[in-house]
Amino acid sequence: MKTTYAALVAAPAFALAAGHADARPVSYPGGWTWMQMNNGDFSAIHAHYSPTFRDSIGLYSERNWGEDWHFTGLQYNRLVKRWNETGSQANVYLKGGVGQADPFGDAGAELAGFIGVSADWETRRWFTSYEARAYDLGFNQSARQSARIGVAPYIGDYGDLHTWIMLQVDNQPESETPTTFTPLVRFFYDVQLLEFGYTPETERFTANWIVRF
């Protein structure tokens, strides 16, 4: 009961305290995941393999149009803590990446890396998540955070098409528009997850795709 209460309090607190809040960055043992995120400010690809349900490692590549740089490197994700409760699940993850980054133009590539923390809490009806990430690209240091809240208008069983209505809040202090709100719709069927959104402040579309196999 105490654990349940802590999880229930912690997850919304994370969400309110607040990038991109991607889906769970760790799969089942032996599972592969392909994630593609595009929101107008950046496009990113993250392909990873999970040797256990607690770890995943893979490639992360991001082209950031808002700050004019490109990063490519290895990313490791670790499930630090999971709360399994009747009808709900909450998770805390740590993420880290190391690779090389280069600014758009003639400058050469530099050693670069990032660290991040994310948390989520989910029932079959409600979803909340939060992610914060800090980059050191040598020529540029930046941070961003993102939070989401979502609701499923109907409850589908395993194998059905699942639909979520979500609102994402992004905060990127260095950006021309530091805080943005993006309504999204998520479709989740079989191993495929698709998201489409629109950010009125920047007049940009979001399109995310995740597949697990």
Place this chain on the structure above:
Amino acid sequence: MTKMNIFLSALALTIASPMAVAQSETGETAAAEATMVTVSVKGMVCDFCARAVTKVFGQNEAVDGVHVDLDNGEIHVGLKPGMSLSDDEIETLVRKSGYALVSVEREAI
């Protein structure tokens, strides 16, 4: 004549023995019942969760089929005839999938 009887008897036994064993093995196999195991778990709330469970249980050689009931937080595991999974093995598979075991119920089918 006695020697002929002994030879024929031995020949008959030699031919009949493997058949008797085969019938015995067939009988035992037919008698072994398939088992359905209902595993209740906590934390299984989405299709990715269900897929994890299906993959992990499906890799076990004793498992014939897996069905996930998200509504009730249950995994229905069909075992192959003559095969078994102990409660400890089931708990290990549930943990390996990333979830928490609540209970295990077995039913012969």
